[in-house]
Amino acid sequence: MPKIQSPPGMRDFYPDDMRQQNWLFDAWRDVSRSFGFVEYEGPIFEYLDLYKLKSGDGIVSELFHFQDRGEREFAIRPEMTPTLARMIAARANALPRPIKWFSIPRMCRAEKPQKGRLREFFQWNADILGLDEMIADAEVIAVVVAFLRRIGLSPSEAVVKVSSRPLAARLLESIGIAPERQGGAFDLIDRMTKTPAAEFDKKWNDEFGGSAPAARLRSVFRQSSLADAEAALGGIDGPAREAFADLWNFLKAFDVADFCRFDPGVVRGIAYYTGTVFEVHAADRSHRALAGGGRYDNLTGLLDGPNVPGVGFGMGDAPIQSLLADLGRTPKLDEALDAFLIDADARFFPQLMAVANRLRANGLRADFSYKRQALGKQFKQASSRAARVAVIIGEEFEQRGELIVKNLATGQQQAVAIEELATELSRL
RNA sequence: GUGAGUGUAGCUCAGUUGGUUAGAGCACAAGGUUGUGGUCCUUGGGGUCGCGGGUUCGAGCCCCGUCACUCACCCCA
Numbered sequence: 001m002p003k004i005q006s007p008p009g010m011r012d013f014y015p016d017d018m019r020q021q022n023w024l025f026d027a028w029r030d031v032s033r034s035f036g037f038v039e040y041e042g043p044i045f046e047y048l049d050l051y052k053l054k055s056g057d058g059i060v061s062e063l064f065h066f067q068d069r070g071e072r073e074f075a076i077r078p079e080m081t082p083t084l085a086r087m088i089a090a091r092a093n094a095l096p097r098p099i100k101w102f103s104i105p106r107m108c109r110a111e112k113p114q115k116g117r118l119r120e121f122f123q124w125n126a127d128i129l130g131l132d133e134m135i136a137d138a139e140v141i142a143v144v145v146a147f148l149r150r151i152g153l154s155p156s157e158a159v160v161k162v163s164s165r166p167l168a169a170r171l172l173e174s175i176g177i178a179p180e181r182q183g184g185a186f187d188l189i190d191r192m193t194k195t196p197a198a199e200f201d202k203k204w205n206d207e208f209g210g211s212a213p214a215a216r217l218r219s220v221f222r223q224s225s226l227a228d229a230e231a232a233l234g235g236i237d238g239p240a241r242e243a244f245a246d247l248w249n250f251l252k253a254f255d256v257a258d259f260c261r262f263d264p265g266v267v268r269g270i271a272y273y274t275g276t277v278f279e280v281h282a283a284d285r286s287h288r289a290l291a292g293g294g295r296y297d298n299l300t301g302l303l304d305g306p307n308v309p310g311v312g313f314g315m316g317d318a319p320i321q322s323l324l325a326d327l328g329r330t331p332k333l334d335e336a337l338d339a340f341l342i343d344a345d346a347r348f349f350p351q352l353m354a355v356a357n358r359l360r361a362n363g364l365r366a367d368f369s370y371k372r373q374a375l376g377k378q379f380k381q382a383s384s385r386a387a388r389v390a391v392i393i394g395e396e397f398e399q400r401g402e403l404i405v406k407n408l409a410t411g412q413q414q415a416v417a418i419e420e421l422a423t424e425l426s427r428l
Numbered sequence: 429g430u431g432a433g434u435g436u437a438g439c440u441c442a443g444u445u446g447g448u449u450a451g452a453g454c455a456c457a458a459g460g461u462u463g464u465g466g467u468c469c470u471u472g473g474g475g476u477c478g479c480g481g482g483u484u485c486g487a488g489c490c491c492c493g494u495c496a497c498u499c500a501c502c503c504c505a
Contacts (some may be wrong), residue, residue, distance in 0.1 A: 005497095078505070109505090111503075112502080112503095113503095114499065115498080197464090269504085292505095342463095345463090374461060375462080376464065377465095378464090382465060383465045384466090387465095394463065406465085407464080411465090411466095
């Protein structure tokens with residue numbers, strides 16, 4: 001039989017990997033719930049049309065899609081937003097507001113794998129729907145920052161770059177780029193940090209140099225605070241500016257502003273987002289975006305649903321794990337047993353089983369060797385299984401109903417009556 | 429789809445100008461140890477040297493092809 005490996009861009013999760021994954025998911029869940037979000041889930045694949053509707057026919061080559069026997073066309077979900085839109089649209093009028101939902105879907109994209117980007121991955125999604133106010137935008141960012149703090153990242157390691165589509169449009173307009181030309185301008189700006197400066201300047205000047213030379217664009221779009229950008233422009237005003245100031249005040253009120261920077265270069269596509277946009281990056285730019293999100297005016301519009309505004313983000317598991325590994329910040333995790341049971345002699349094995357049954361019934365994690373062998377060997381196993389204590393069943397048990405409980409971290413041991421074993425272990 | 433780099437044990441790697449039976453550390457297993465683990469010692473299992481072809485008396489090493497992985501480009505919802 002030929003050797004078959006895992007498909008390209010897909011991962012096996014051995015127990016060590018699974019612990020890391022669960023640790024990450026626990027952080028995502030705990031943080032989501034601490035902000036009052038509730039969890040939802042959808043199907044692993046949807047009708048292909050759902051994705052065509054949102055992203056156009058060009059999306060199909062990026063999807064894993066197939067037909068069932070009824071020749072219906074499906075695609076494994078490449079993102080969660082269309083599913084969310086479908087679910088919200090179906091019950092839009094029945095759901096109490098605000099809708100604060102999160103999910104950790106597994107998804108697939110038919111891409112060529114590279115660093116921090118796989119064909120199968122998990123992506124934390126959190127959205128606030130049914131509320132068109134800046135406090136929601138700020139709270140969504142606050143959730144992201146709470147997560148960054150939770151996994152031990154500081155503002156010197158991860159930053160949230162925040163902008164606003166209407167504000168960035170206003171900035172472009174103020175340097176002389178008319179609204180109908182801004183789509184092309186944003187396409188270029190989106191790639192500004194990846195493109196060598198000279199090459200970018202040439203492309204920009206070829207297309208927009210007549211209105212605003214590249215140097216002028218840089219003076220406005222390479223700012224880390226709105227005040228600096230305004231100074232470069234000589235002041236701007238209007239609703240976009242007020243809304244953004246509002247957002248910033250809420251970010252301060254949520255106590256997350258230290259992680260946030262104004263960066264009008266954050267564009268994130270042009271069709272989808274309509275208001276606030278943000279991305280999370282490693283401060284040293286060693287990775288692709290760790291997360292991205294923003295406000296969309298009408299999530300359910302393309303499904304003929306009622307108008308529901310929303311704001312949310314997605315964060316993939318791969319870039320985060322990759323960053324933590326590079327920083328040496330991967331947590332040390334084990335699945336420790338509460339007790340490893342040891343028989344002093346093979347004749348005590350039936351009693352050992354009885355003790356194991358008793359501990360397990362009490363919700364404790366207990367295990368033992370399948371082989372009857374020397375005490376030393378059994379202790380070795382107890383250590384390698386990271387058990388908190390070893391419990392010896394021997395002569396004392398036969399004579400007085402006592403077990404020897406040895407704390408494997410301190411080396412101390414004591415006799416404990418069988419009746420008190422479970423409570424004693426819970427206490428230790 | 430395009431380009432570059434890398435393929436030797438489960439992992440990290442060594443392997444001389446091409447030369448006998450391809451090695452080490454870690455990990456795994458057994459023993460040293462019939463009432464005490466972590467650190468020690470001994471032994472063992474594990475390899476189609478990614479795969480196929482070529483050159484050669486002889487290829488892990490050289491050549492061609494191919495596949496896989498990694499990184500980057502395209503794209504990024």
